[in-house]
Amino acid sequence: MRWSTFAFAFLAAVAVAEDSSTQSTTETSDKSTTTDGPTVVSITTPVAIPSGTYEQVSTTRTLADGDTEVLTSTTATGHHNGTMTTSGNGTVITTTSNALTLLVGGAGTTTIGNSSMNATMTSSGTATASPVVNQQPCNNYPQFCARKYSNITMVAAHNSPFVRKNNVAANQVLDVTQQLNDGIRMLQFQTHYENGTMYLCHTTCQLLDVGTLEDYLTQVNKWMRKNPYDVVTFMIGNYDYVSPENFTTPIYNSGLKDLIYTPSKVPMALNDWPTLSEMILRQKRAVFFMDYQANQTAHPWLMDEFSQMWETPFSPTDVNFPCTQQRPPGLSKKDAKNRMYMANHNLNLQLNFGSLNLLIPNTATLNVTNSNETDTNGTLGSMALDCAESWGRPPNFLLVDYYNYGNFNGSVFEVAADMNNVTYNRKCCGKESGAPIGASVAGVSTLIMVAMGAQMLISAF
DSSP: OHHHHHHHHHHHHHHHHHHGGGOOOOOOSSSOOOOSSOEEEOOOSOOOOOOOOOOOOOSOEEOTTSTTSOOOBOOOOSTTOEEEEEETTEEEEEETTOOEEEOOOOOOOOEETTEEOSTTOOOOSOOOSSOOOOOSOBTTBGGGTTSBGGGOOEEEETTTTOBOTTOTTOOBSSOHHHHHHHTOOEEEEEEEEETTEEEEEESEEEEEEEEEHHHHHHHHHHHHHHOTTOOEEEEEEETTOOOTHHHHHHHIIIIIGGGBOOOSEESOOGGGSOBHHHHHHTTOOEEEEESSSOOTTTOTTEEEHHHHEEESSSSOOOTTOOOOOOBSTTOOHHHHTTSEEEEEOOOEEEEEETTEEEEEEOGGGHHHHTOOOSSSTTOHHHHHHHHHHHHSSOOSEEEESSTTOSSSTTHHHHHHHHHHTOOOOOOOOOSOOSOOOOOOHHHHHHHHHHHHHHHHHHHTO
């Protein structure tokens, strides 16, 4: 009897949601209009930020087993078919043709207003009449090899694993292997801990469940083994605020353990980071951050995000995308300028269904949101430029939904290239050609009601 009651409620919920297809979408700038059915609203007021605690770090601690040990010899296998070694005169790559290529990158400076762009690194050493120019890309560009990790703008895939066709809770359309092939170098995701296993779910595992963290990271590990000259960053969203010990097993089991980068200090200031070539030659190329509950005393490699970087407003709904510091709260501008930072540029719509509120990607405006144009409000290009002028340097990470859409394929990578003072000439992106359709109220409502019904059924037993 109890099961049938909840089953009936579940089916009724779905029916109500499907009947809502005749409801109209309501958009307002500051407040929503009350209707009898669900509404999708555009809001400009900040959404509630996560309620986790933030570490207060008053001193810098140097780690004895950090990434500053003496390098002897490292071998990497992959499609470049080369062996990386060291010698008394510096670091070299010996290829099958016996040619030597220095991983030193290039130089150059771009100034916008009072802001210097990321291409300010210069190679060190004694100049010769015939200098050897690096031809091996690090994270897709030879110029990046000599730059510090903290001196590069990278495109980040918001909720990278959440790929599910016709699901409005999805944030990407291409899988993680294709994301990495296209040039994504930060993978951000939300985790949920259920029954002793770490899952990748959006808000709740009844709404969107794409499998385990271990399976996802195993795919990334396979890609990294085939691409030994790339550094990949992982941004873990600890949705349930569980202990960091719950993350070590899936990360280690994925095969990434020997690639994990351990910082030399806690916390790492802007100039403390190594160059990409140093990380690549040591084969410590997997960089892990976690937003809440990190414990770098026990796990120094699982870095507390907000001790090392800050973010612009969380889950933005304001099309103006102000480049203001929000998390961690109370950070002085002086301290903010000594840390990396991430520009959150994933525009959201808010779904209201009674007391239930849910933010979903605003897919209808992706051609503008992900555009590289700098003279149009709300574009990634204009936000990146605003950030560079406001803070004296570009963002380190550009967090976006559906990275493969914009005013042209690859527009988000064009923005990053402009910030890095390099030329973007890569092919993008994947095999998808059509942009996702703007979220419909009926589709969203059905999804929410199905999730609610599923939760009711589960709670009945």
